[in-house]
Amino acid sequence: MIRFQRYLPILDWGSRYDRETATSDLVAAVIVTIMLIPQSLAYALLAGLPPEVGLYASILPLVAYAIFGTSRALAVGPVAVVSLMTASAVGEFAQQGTPEYLGAAIVLAFVSGLMLVLMGLFRLGFLANLLSHPVISGFITASGLLIASSQLKHLLGVPAHGHTLYDIVLSIVSHLNEVNWITFAIGFSATGFLFWVRKSLKKMLLGIGLKPFLADILTKAGPVAAVAATTILSAAFELGERGVRIVGDIPSGLPVPQLPSFDSDLWLAMAGPALLISVIGFVESVSVAQTLAAKKRQRIEPDQELVGLGASNIASAVSGGYPVTGGFARSVVNFDAGAATPAAGAFTAVGIALATLFLTPLLTFLPQATLAATIIVAVLSLVDFGAIRRTYAYSKSDFAAMAATILVTLFFGVEQGVVTGVGLSIALYLYRSSRPHTAIVGIVPGTEHFRNVDRHKVITGDSVLTLRVDESLFFANSRYLEDRVYALVAENPDIDHVVLMCPAVNAVDASALESLEEINLRLSDSDVTFHLSEVKGPVMDRLKRTDFLDHLTGQVFLSQYDALCALDPLTAHIAESRTPKKPARSAVWSGPEI
Amino acid sequence: MIRFQRYLPILDWGSRYDRETATSDLVAAVIVTIMLIPQSLAYALLAGLPPEVGLYASILPLVAYAIFGTSRALAVGPVAVVSLMTASAVGEFAQQGTPEYLGAAIVLAFVSGLMLVLMGLFRLGFLANLLSHPVISGFITASGLLIASSQLKHLLGVPAHGHTLYDIVLSIVSHLNEVNWITFAIGFSATGFLFWVRKSLKKMLLGIGLKPFLADILTKAGPVAAVAATTILSAAFELGERGVRIVGDIPSGLPVPQLPSFDSDLWLAMAGPALLISVIGFVESVSVAQTLAAKKRQRIEPDQELVGLGASNIASAVSGGYPVTGGFARSVVNFDAGAATPAAGAFTAVGIALATLFLTPLLTFLPQATLAATIIVAVLSLVDFGAIRRTYAYSKSDFAAMAATILVTLFFGVEQGVVTGVGLSIALYLYRSSRPHTAIVGIVPGTEHFRNVDRHKVITGDSVLTLRVDESLFFANSRYLEDRVYALVAENPDIDHVVLMCPAVNAVDASALESLEEINLRLSDSDVTFHLSEVKGPVMDRLKRTDFLDHLTGQVFLSQYDALCALDPLTAHIAESRTPKKPARSAVWSGPEI
Incomplete structure (x- = not known):
């Protein structure tokens, strides 16, 4: 019965139908x-x-x-x-x-x-x-313009044809x-x-x-x-x-029910x-x-x-x-x-x-x-020209998808417009995802917190390099991560440990797993030990189903602070002995910083 | 000169070439x-x-x-x-x-x-x-099988033709x-x-x-x-x-340089x-x-x-x-x-x-x-049949892309195989991204930390509902978020405030922005106030470029604890008065929990 109601919502509201509702x-x-x-x-x-x-x-x-x-x-x-x-x-x-x-x-x-x-x-x-808002909005705007222009012929009483703005x-x-x-x-x-x-x-x-x-x-x-x-x-x-x-x-009279052609x-x-x-x-x-x-x-x-x-x-x-x-x-x-x-x-x-x-x-x-x-x-x-302006101001890549949708719809046709818009927004999304935000982090003096070295006054040692990655790892960005790690190792010949800090990694797909294995292998070829820190529960569960953890040259640390204490106790000690410049409270809330 | 070296690496290593390297x-x-x-x-x-x-x-x-x-x-x-x-x-x-x-x-x-x-x-x-590891690995395995089978004819000395396993x-x-x-x-x-x-x-x-x-x-x-x-x-x-x-x-002799056909x-x-x-x-x-x-x-x-x-x-x-x-x-x-x-x-x-x-x-x-x-x-x-087994054990969706690549390559052709694999892995990725992980969170007693109500003993009030979303918001998942919020509001008629907690939201594209605006508008139609908390800096910068914050019925809180204190001080007080069951330390590290 519940199943019926799911597919026949009329059974739900119909059973409670009364005179008032009917009015x-x-x-x-x-x-x-x-x-x-x-x-x-x-x-x-x-x-x-x-x-x-x-x-x-x-x-x-x-x-x-x-x-x-x-x-x-x-x-x-x-x-x-x-x-x-x-x-x-x-x-x-x-x-x-x-x-x-x-x-x-x-x-x-x-x-x-x-x-x-x-x-x-x-x-x-x-x-x-898959139809993003800018693509829909652009498509509807372009359709509106196409429709209005196509109706001009009726307003003027002239014959006209065509399905693109130019033809019309x-x-x-x-x-x-x-x-x-x-x-x-x-x-x-x-x-x-x-x-x-x-x-x-x-x-x-x-x-x-x-x-x-x-x-x-x-x-x-x-x-x-x-x-x-x-x-x-x-x-x-x-x-x-x-x-x-x-x-x-x-023709007056109701339509006669009939089957469509099956050509x-x-x-x-x-x-x-x-x-x-x-x-x-x-x-x-x-x-x-x-x-x-x-x-x-x-x-x-x-x-x-x-x-x-x-x-x-x-x-x-x-x-x-x-x-x-x-x-x-x-x-x-x-x-x-x-x-x-x-x-x-x-x-x-x-x-x-x-x-x-x-x-x-x-x-x-x-x-x-x-x-x-x-x-x-x-x-x-x-x-809605306002939407075009707003989108331009908010995000250039959304604007690109919108503009392409509008232009292709107007000048090539409605189907082409939709397909272009969807294709382009997926491509742009994959492009962005393929370059996840990463940051080298150091410890904030006097705390157990780690921040981007480019944005904050933090302490780092020479032998440990910690890279925080702010996105789930999957096929489109795993090679980027590899490139980034290899480049960092090539630029910093003194390091002995690389720690990948994963507080924002919600998933690791098979490609990314292989990339992690590759990173582990290649770092070990360069005599660098590879560690992970702050790996989320579900990701860890999945990694445990593979032999990755057996081959990992380093360890998986519960926290980045644990990692620092274990790998570079001197830097941890220096950081501890300094007083933080800001009140500790503001450092606790990682909200508005990346 | 540097530019030249980028495009002609020979200038780099060539200038330092010596007899030893030559040997x-x-x-x-x-x-x-x-x-x-x-x-x-x-x-x-x-x-x-x-x-x-x-x-x-x-x-x-x-x-x-x-x-x-x-x-x-x-x-x-x-x-x-x-x-x-x-x-x-x-x-x-x-x-x-x-x-x-x-x-x-x-x-x-x-x-x-x-x-x-x-x-x-x-x-x-x-x-x-865009070529994920399982797709490449599947494609190479299938190619290997195809190649080996196509060479059988030379081993047997029989004529044969075809480009699919079946034909061969x-x-x-x-x-x-x-x-x-x-x-x-x-x-x-x-x-x-x-x-x-x-x-x-x-x-x-x-x-x-x-x-x-x-x-x-x-x-x-x-x-x-x-x-x-x-x-x-x-x-x-x-x-x-x-x-x-x-x-x-x-024909002995070196090839004569010639231009290809320009047909x-x-x-x-x-x-x-x-x-x-x-x-x-x-x-x-x-x-x-x-x-x-x-x-x-x-x-x-x-x-x-x-x-x-x-x-x-x-x-x-x-x-x-x-x-x-x-x-x-x-x-x-x-x-x-x-x-x-x-x-x-x-x-x-x-x-x-x-x-x-x-x-x-x-x-x-x-x-x-x-x-x-x-x-x-x-x-x-x-x-590499082992890779097929490993992929199956690690991730069913990666395995699906791999299996499709192998079967299509073997039975329809190499180009079709690659295209199918790439298309399917993108589709599966978008499908997964379209259902981001979200959790209703409550406060951990005795701390200022918030955790998933389904996994932890936490305290929640009746009037405030906090939804944490663990992924960047973009066109493929923004409508899912809308559905989730509307469903929660429909299921919980007592709530007055919805807080969207965004510590893992690295980006909000134009579609997601519009969804947030829609959520704000529709919640206000239902007399529910909409708030955000723990919004990252770059996301906040971008939101400030729009009029979203002017229309937001609620506030943007720096931390979720601030939000709770402001919206439901009673629950915050109750939580404060209870002692945590675990040592505070383990609660600070959000690493292994989601």
């Missing part, structure tokens, strides 16, 4: 439904798919998440970045507007769903950790003489209106005395107003006849993009879910979230939708509107289903420029 | 020359190249290394593993025995040489650190009815003789009173004896006419294998060089070694040779024979050049089976 959930569902209708249409457009596909992707996936997801407030559905990635992946394979294009998007959702479920069952959620801009510029000025007027006034709504409406509403909650809801309904107004305008003046691209007939070439082609979409979508979703859960001291289970998102994507695929994930804005709205359980999502699904059944005829005259405007306004909030 | 070097050179002649022929055979190519690869490369290398005793030339990798890489591209095959091997050496020089100039030697064995078995029994007799007696020489001759010679040095040299000359004996046999009985494959006419397709095809050969060759060579340098308290410069090996490979390519690197056995012989400077290598080159000019006619009748025997005996010493 909260219903209110939240109504608000999210209103918000989700224009978003679903717009993101389908962004993904290069017919508008109804966006609606389909907002029905069954929400039900699936309600059953399998662990977040109480996460609202899944089509989102901007995943829609862009879908367009990029599927665009490689088929032409927009063809049945192959739709089929590939469905397969993409299905494969991505399977991968997410498998990652969840095998508890591979940690893979998402070039394509738009080459068609600038074909601008449709009515589209232009609708597009830019909708954009201006939506920016105004986002920036000033809430403040204004609060100013005229509305309650914050209501002001918030009205602000979020801005896109609905823009959709309604421009649709009426478009219908009244028959703008479709005047070259304004409108959404056109949307192996298509699956193979979609496997790489599906993996990236899965991981990016998961990271985006799980961070939203965690933020909201923390506000109520609740928890989400990252591995079960993978299952929930995977089920959503499979549900999307079998109902003719495309890849979905948890969206930030809609989840916050859901949370603020009082969603108490995942049932709110299921109610939202009913709302969208009703809209699909009855509202679609009303949307025929909706200009695509309005949808493009809602996308542009939504994604420009994703663009 | 030592000359003696060593004579011995290494004798050893290198059969080896060069044999490894060329293993690489699928004409025998003279092995000799060419043992002339100019040695001179180039003498100029650019830093090791006093390293002997470069064709080696077993690199020859196997050459055969595998070039075999993909051309048929053995064709001019294209030789041309591709030459290009491989040239590209590999360029890469090594560039890696040296850009100080990319650390890339070799299948191919040999399918030709078992064609075994040439004279070849078989020569091959197996040579193998038996060489094993006996390696195993028992030295002991026997020492037993009859020879000096160890001479006994050693005679033992190393075993292959020369086998070559001489079987060549005479083969010439006397005209075994070539009886189906025994002999080396045949070797861009060929360069592209060779780039991947060249990179792997470069890195593997470098790792093999640099570990030999370091071992020998340490015996005399000398140093080698890994980055300059890259330049030296690169120059050797370029020299090999322009003189019609194939990829070379520093060999283990020959370097040890060189060292033991008294080589004092890289000039010994240059003298060896003269020796091989003389052999190429005058000895080659004598080698016409040498049976290939003899060369195969020398290869088999040499490579089986590379096979």
Whole structure:
């Protein structure tokens, strides 16, 4: 039963569901439904798919998440970045507007769903950790810029294509003489209106005395107003006849469940993009879910979230939708509107289903420029130049990974961008780890403490050299340690003992063990004895399982002070006889010094 | 001038060269020359190249290394593993025995040489650190098995082909009815003789009173004896006419310097294998060089070694040779024979050049089976099953990387094996790093020290939770830390303060900083205050460059004891009033506990 509950969180909250919770959930569902209708249409457009596909992707996936997801407030559905990635992946394979294009998007959702479920069952959620914050942030900023630029064509009413900034801009510029000025007027006034709504409406509403909650809801309904107004305008003046691209007939009725294509070439082609979409979508979703859960001291289970998102994507695929994930804005709205359980999502699904059944005829005259405007306004909030500046100030290597992600995403493509960012951050991390911080230490006079000779007034003898290493030892840094020790021995011909002080060594892998054996062997060739000090318990346990300690020419000292007393009693004695300059207290706390 | 000396080590030792050093070097050179002649022929055979190519690869490369290398005793030339990798890489591209095959091997050496020089100039030697010891050891063991099995065909006198164990064995078995029994007799007696020489001759010679040095040299000359004996046999009985494959006419005369092909397709095809050969060759060579340098308290410069090996490979390519690197056995012989400077290598080159000019006619009748025997005996010493067992006992994850390397190398190919091993060890390392060791700590009664609550009798209060994290924080583990903190807060509804104790945190990257900000924000949403304690100096300096400390709901305490006194004075007081159970001394040394 406990096992069931782990994989079916609905059994947990469902058993305690009551009328009060249901009311909260219903209110939240109504608000999210209103918000989700224009978003679903717009993101389908962004993904290069017919508008109804966006609606389909907002029905069954929400039900699936309600059953399998662990977040109480996460609202899944089509989102901007995943829609862009879908367009990029599927665009490689088929032409927009063809049945192959739709089929590939469905397969993409299905494969991505399977991968997410498998990652969840095998508890591979940690893979998402490989996406560092700067890489994600850079990728989302770059995606936002790409999306906004790709929507410009709808605002101008010109044809354009391409998946990189260069292609898109070039394509738009080459068609600038074909601008449709009515589209232009609708597009830019909708954009201006939506920016105004986002920036000033809430403040204004609060100013005229509305309650914050209501002001918030009205602000979020801005896109609905823009959709309604421009649709009426478009219908009244028959703008479709005047070259304004409108959404056109949307097949009403619910999607018919069907299996995706099982063409192996298509699956193979979609496997790489599906993996990236899965991981990016998961990271985006799980961070939203965690933020909201923390506000109520609740928890989400990252591995079960993978299952929930995977089920959503499979549900999307079998109902003719495309890849979905948890969206930030809609989840916050859901949370603020009082969603108490995942049932709110299921109610939202009913709302969208009703809209699909009855509202679609009303949307025929909706200009695509309005949808493009809602996308542009939504994604420009994703663009965070401040994060670039902050990252630059904080860490140059994080900045390098971020800059590479942004540039490669913008100029080579979204998949390339993610892969470059992840690869570079792993490479930079390994590079840093391969040069661990080490320090030659001496004893602080009048104490039993040892400090870096370069930073502190300490005493060292000629015959004993103590090297403290401040990192776990593993394959990428073990050779560095060897080099460092050999160089020190070559530079200091008088020494008889080398002590490796290991208070910060949490692990020693097989490569590092071999390096320690090599150091021991080579030092003994040079008639230098090799000792260890302050080895942690688990590391010592592991070393005892090998014959390293039998071959060690020196000893393992419990403390560095023991080592000094045994190997160089004279220096220990001199150190003891001197009074410390600082009060002893400050030396005890090794905190702010290295 | 100093800069010149860095890139031209010859300027350093050359200026102090004298008659005594020259004598030592000359003696060593004579011995290494004798050893290198059969080896060069044999490894060329293993690489699928004409025998003279092995000799060419043992002339100019040695001179180039003498100029650019830093090791006093390293002997470069064709080696077993690199020859196997050459055969595998070039075999993909051309048929053995064709001019294209030789041309591709030459290009491989040239590209590999360029890469090594560039890696040296850009100080990319650390890339070799990505090859963990278990991966290298597994790769070399698997290569040894592959090489030995591939040489079986020469011992049996049957045709065979393939680059994986399965293909090779299948191919040999399918030709078992064609075994040439004279070849078989020569091959197996040579193998038996060489094993006996390696195993028992030295002991026997020492037993009859020879000096160890001479006994050693005679033992190393075993292959020369086998070559001489079987060549005479083969010439006397005209075994070539009886189906025994002999080396045949070797063009005498020195190689004519020439540029390699600049066919861009060929360069592209060779780039991947060249990179792997470069890195593997470098790792093999640099570990030999370091071992020998340490015996005399000398140093080698890994980055300059890259330049030296690169120059050797370029020299090999322009003189019609194939990829070379520093060999283990020959370097040890060189060292033991008294080589004092890289000039010994240059003298060896003269020796091989003389052999190429005058000895080659004598080698016409040498049976290939003899060369195969020398290869088999040499490579089986590379096979180290003990290392597999030791690695298994020491670390399961290192063993996993090792086992994958061995199996993939044996059954899919050498390049795939290396790539799999490196990829898997990086993945496993990141996986381990993504789950850092953390511990909830409490105060040890009667002291100001804090220990893991699960391992020690310590005191904790209800309102303060202290989590110590024992690793640097970076992108792969920052989300784990978040999860851990949120889970603890969800499990302990009474707490008001969370203290993150950071004595082992050497770095906090931008992702981890954002996680700390998230933790701070989410804890404040749950009305929990977030504090840090024992933050190291460099980490603190970096945090001060951000606005994190301005937003931190709690404080940064110099010591954990300060934190407890400030946040939970009652618990601090209780702890103070109790006497410690152990003497205070043992608690001071945090060494063997975590």
